[in-house]
Amino acid sequence: MSNLSAPAGVEYAEAREHEVRKVRKVMIDGNLTANSQTSEGGISARVFNKGYWGFASIPAMNQKSAEKVAKKAADNASAMCRFGERPRLELTGAGYVGEHGYNGRPPMSQKESMDVMEGVNDLCKTRYPDLKSTSIMLHEESHQKKFNTSTGGDGLNVINRAAVYLMMTAEDKNGQPVELMEAISSKGNLADLELSMGKLEPILDDLHGHLQAKCNAVPARGGDHKIVLSPELSGMLAHEAMGHPCEADLVLGGAVTGNLVGKSVASELITMMDLANSYNGEELMIPVYADDEGSESIDVILIENGILRNFMTSRETAAKLGIQPTGNARAYTFNDEPLVRMRNTAILPGSSKLEDMIAGIENGYYLMKTGNGQADSTTEFMFGITLAYEIRNGKLGSAINDTTVSGTAINMLKTVDAVSDDMHWECNGYCGKKQPMVVSSGGPAIRAVAHLGGE
Amino acid sequence: MSMELKNIAELTLEHMRDAGFDDCHVSVGVSEQDELNITHNEPSLLRSTEDYAVSMLGIVDGRKASSSLTDIGEDAIAAEITGLFERAKSAPQDEANAVSADQVSHFEQGPLESSLDLLAEKTSELLDFRAASAPKVTVEEGGAAHLVSRSHEVTSQGTELSSIIGCYQLQVMGTASEGDKSSSFNYTGGRANDLTGRHASEWFAIGDMLVDTQNQIVTQSIDARFTGEVILAPSAVSDLVNWLLGQLNASALIAGSSVYENSIGEVIATPDLFINSDFDAPGHVPYTDDGFTARPINLVEGGKLTTLLLNLYGSRKTGLDHTASTSGWRIEPGSDAKEDLIASIKQGALVNRLSMGQPAANGDFSGVIKNSFGIEKGEVGTALADTMVSGNMAQMLKDIDGISAEHLDYGGQDFPFFRIPDMHFS
Numbered sequence: 001m002s003n004l005s006a007p008a009g010v011e012y013a014e015a016r017e018h019e020v021r022k023v024r025k026v027m028i029d030g031n032l033t034a035n036s037q038t039s040e041g042g043i044s045a046r047v048f049n050k051g052y053w054g055f056a057s058i059p060a061m062n063q064k065s066a067e068k069v070a071k072k073a074a075d076n077a078s079a080m081c082r083f084g085e086r087p088r089l090e091l092t093g094a095g096y097v098g099e100h101g102y103n104g105r106p107p108m109s110q111k112e113s114m115d116v117m118e119g120v121n122d123l124c125k126t127r128y129p130d131l132k133s134t135s136i137m138l139h140e141e142s143h144q145k146k147f148n149t150s151t152g153g154d155g156l157n158v159i160n161r162a163a164v165y166l167m168m169t170a171e172d173k174n175g176q177p178v179e180l181m182e183a184i185s186s187k188g189n190l191a192d193l194e195l196s197m198g199k200l201e202p203i204l205d206d207l208h209g210h211l212q213a214k215c216n217a218v219p220a221r222g223g224d225h226k227i228v229l230s231p232e233l234s235g236m237l238a239h240e241a242m243g244h245p246c247e248a249d250l251v252l253g254g255a256v257t258g259n260l261v262g263k264s265v266a267s268e269l270i271t272m273m274d275l276a277n278s279y280n281g282e283e284l285m286i287p288v289y290a291d292d293e294g295s296e297s298i299d300v301i302l303i304e305n306g307i308l309r310n311f312m313t314s315r316e317t318a319a320k321l322g323i324q325p326t327g328n329a330r331a332y333t334f335n336d337e338p339l340v341r342m343r344n345t346a347i348l349p350g351s352s353k354l355e356d357m358i359a360g361i362e363n364g365y366y367l368m369k370t371g372n373g374q375a376d377s378t379t380e381f382m383f384g385i386t387l388a389y390e391i392r393n394g395k396l397g398s399a400i401n402d403t404t405v406s407g408t409a410i411n412m413l414k415t416v417d418a419v420s421d422d423m424h425w426e427c428n429g430y431c432g433k434k435q436p437m438v439v440s441s442g443g444p445a446i447r448a449v450a451h452l453g454g455e
Numbered sequence: 456m457s458m459e460l461k462n463i464a465e466l467t468l469e470h471m472r473d474a475g476f477d478d479c480h481v482s483v484g485v486s487e488q489d490e491l492n493i494t495h496n497e498p499s500l501l502r503s504t505e506d507y508a509v510s511m512l513g514i515v516d517g518r519k520a521s522s523s524l525t526d527i528g529e530d531a532i533a534a535e536i537t538g539l540f541e542r543a544k545s546a547p548q549d550e551a552n553a554v555s556a557d558q559v560s561h562f563e564q565g566p567l568e569s570s571l572d573l574l575a576e577k578t579s580e581l582l583d584f585r586a587a588s589a590p591k592v593t594v595e596e597g598g599a600a601h602l603v604s605r606s607h608e609v610t611s612q613g614t615e616l617s618s619i620i621g622c623y624q625l626q627v628m629g630t631a632s633e634g635d636k637s638s639s640f641n642y643t644g645g646r647a648n649d650l651t652g653r654h655a656s657e658w659f660a661i662g663d664m665l666v667d668t669q670n671q672i673v674t675q676s677i678d679a680r681f682t683g684e685v686i687l688a689p690s691a692v693s694d695l696v697n698w699l700l701g702q703l704n705a706s707a708l709i710a711g712s713s714v715y716e717n718s719i720g721e722v723i724a725t726p727d728l729f730i731n732s733d734f735d736a737p738g739h740v741p742y743t744d745d746g747f748t749a750r751p752i753n754l755v756e757g758g759k760l761t762t763l764l765l766n767l768y769g770s771r772k773t774g775l776d777h778t779a780s781t782s783g784w785r786i787e788p789g790s791d792a793k794e795d796l797i798a799s800i801k802q803g804a805l806v807n808r809l810s811m812g813q814p815a816a817n818g819d820f821s822g823v824i825k826n827s828f829g830i831e832k833g834e835v836g837t838a839l840a841d842t843m844v845s846g847n848m849a850q851m852l853k854d855i856d857g858i859s860a861e862h863l864d865y866g867g868q869d870f871p872f873f874r875i876p877d878m879h880f881s
Contacts, residue, residue, distance in 0.1 A: 059525035177816035222881025253595035384812010453821020
């Protein structure tokens with residue numbers, strides 16, 4: 001790591017060498033429409049002085065660049081003093097020292113990835129002649145960050161994740177297109193996904209079966225309904241519904257969670273955490289040992305048996321709230337400044353069985369897959385539902401058309417009356433804020449009342 | 456700097472040819488940004504970034520691969536070309552792979568020098584306006600920025616495109632609160648070539664947004680499901696436009712999932728709808744990702760779709776016409792006053808933002824309406840919460856029965872208000 005040139009007389013300084021490598025391959029009906037590899041790397045410096053921040057970055061990683069950005073960052077912080085004096089704020093937290101690399105399988109070769117995509121394409125063409133289109137996307141992403149801070153932080157954090165997206169398109173009885181996608185994700189690179197046809201075939205069969213059901217889907221009835229969220233969805237719920245409103249910058253910006261610490265915000269069946277790097281002795285998909293401010297990343301209990309407990313913080317937001325930093329400050333690329341971001345956000349499993357949870361609903365829905373979601377400072381959340389089934393008298397009925405589930409997190413989480421003993425983790429997609437970010441989310445199945453969009 | 460980019464692009468092209476590629480496309484770019492940030496109602500951060508990128512696409516024997524890297528040094532590029540060639544050789548053959556030919560152009564626009572004084576002035580104006588006119592709002596994040604980008608791209612078939620653009624940007628995102636109640640977060644912003652001449656609050660409806668957000672602390676839900684009308688604000692109109700554009704691009708047409716595959720010349724929207732390109736809007740360059748100059752397009756004329764938006768690969772794959780297009784669109788304002796459109800609503804909502812999942816392939820969607828107000832008998836009432844609308848995007852385009860004279864230009868998105876009936880509220 002280039003030596004941090006901590007400018008004299010500043011209260012806090014940090015430097016980061018950060019490289020992001022990505023691979024993206026897309027095949028649509030046997031046509032390779034994308035076969036790309038990107039590498040983005042550079043060095044940044046950030047300075048905090050007299051209540052203001054200065055940041056600078058350059059796409060080079062050498063000593064001269066380190067010195068250039070350190071000076072520019074200090075100059076920028078000084079330039080901010082034109083806005084007047086600020087009250088002193090002492091940034092809290094010690095500096096973490098440690099290196100955490102990644103040991104996985106050797107990367108998948110170009111030929112191996114072509115074999116996987118062509119294998120899936122050929123199988124779908126033969127086995128599912130009713131399909132209009134099959135798409136496969138392979139994606140892997142590697143973040144390597146070296147950091148150095150004036151608080152004594154010095155280390156390396158490596159985050160790798162890989163995902164494959166399988167998309168099928170068919171036509172309904174009116175000739176209208178119907179789509180369904182399955183995402184498989186994990187820590188590491190594409191080789192770590194172990195994408196054998198033996199593994200993929202049952203997944204493809206399952207996906208096709210659900211797509212056929214969707215071709216005969218009925219509209220969802222708009223309004224409040226008893227629902228079961230599959231384990232694949234409860235991570236999205238954790239992330240959108242209460243994860244974002246527990247980010248300290250949103251709390252300081254006026255999110256309603258600011259007044260609710262120590263109060264009931266969910267059923268006592270709900271415990272929700274933002275985990276730093278491990279769960280039950282296993283390293284998680286996005287293992288963060290230290291954040292980009294060199295703070296040790298610690299687990300944050302957001303909700304404990306229904307009671308709101310803690311927020312996720314950076315050094316500055318922790319200082320403003322009078323608490324310790326939790327190691328949640330992360331930047332997406334070298335030219336981004338660290339923001340409060342989630343890491344591995346999950347609702348913890350309970351003791352119910354999924355089949356019993358469904359059987360206990362007379363009239364409702366089983367929500368299985370989602371595409372994206374959004375949060376709000378009011379804790380109102382939404383996420384798109386791309387696969388769901390009616391529940392009638394405790395049994396699954398017709399598939400429903402794509403819909404959206406929403407609610408106010410606090411109201412919705414208070415209606416939770418069953419949490420399954422499953423636990424599903426995933427790390428596909430990006431969390432959006434000022435910058436994108438790789439995150440993972442997880443959880444069990446949950447039964448609750450929520451609002452569905454529909455006629 | 457421009458000569459340096461040209462030299463790097465041409466040298467890289469030559470190395471790719473030497474490596475054995477039949478056809479190549481190289482693009483080299485440099486960008487710089489100064490961004491003055493607001494956090495929680497205070498100026499907080501000045502961020503200065505430099506970025507370089509060299510992007511390479513190579514075709515050998517009909518097989519394609521691409522790379523992009525920020526290290527534009529000769530050694531790094533040479534190493535990347537070696538890997539790129541190996542990846543291309545292992546890719547499947549595809550006759551549709553090709554590079555652009557004989558596109559030659561230079562484009563320059565906007566302010567190339569950053570003015571910290573101007574950034575600071577506009578930041579102060581934003582904060583002063585908030586304090587005076589929207590004191591219940593906390594600006595969570597926002598600020599002013601200047602961006603300058605230079606690029607040079609070449610292909611093995613004679614294309615040479617270069618550009619230098621600069622622009623300013625203003626953005627604000629915030630929440631209003633009173634006691635233990637809070638509004639939804641609200642935001643707006645855009646790009647312009649010159650921020651002088653207008654108060655910061657007058658750009659991109661920033662002032663209106665901040666004042667409106669104060670009126671969104673107290674909310675109500677609807678009593679029961681109903682079918683009603685919406686006035687879509689320009690920020691929500693963009694969701695409709697983006698869905699339409701997604702239906703017309705190569706991915707949807709190759710996959711056969713577009714509902715408009717056979718709709719050229721057909722009426723797909725109200726006869727009052729005219730959607731035109733705005734490819735040289737502030738901060739935009741009228742070149743496509745695959746190396747074409749994007750000429751002006753009248754995409755929808757009197758409700759009729761005039762063209763699909765297939766890139767070169769998509770065109771060669773499907774056999775349909777190639778249309779060079781990039782980002783930046785404008786909808787012609789109508790003749791209805793916005794207040795008259797609102798006054799015509801029996802029961803419905805003024806919708807500023809739709810928070811929703813990706814619409815289904817056939818255009819079906821449902822979404823939470825955000826930063827929105829109920830309308831009853833022509834009167835705008837209380838802000839709404841916990842309210843969803845559902846419908847079909849394609850049907851909405853046909854059902855538009857009012858287009859306002861008022862429009863908002865965000866710099867690359869210039870849209871009026873739409874009145875649309877028969878939306879399902881729940």
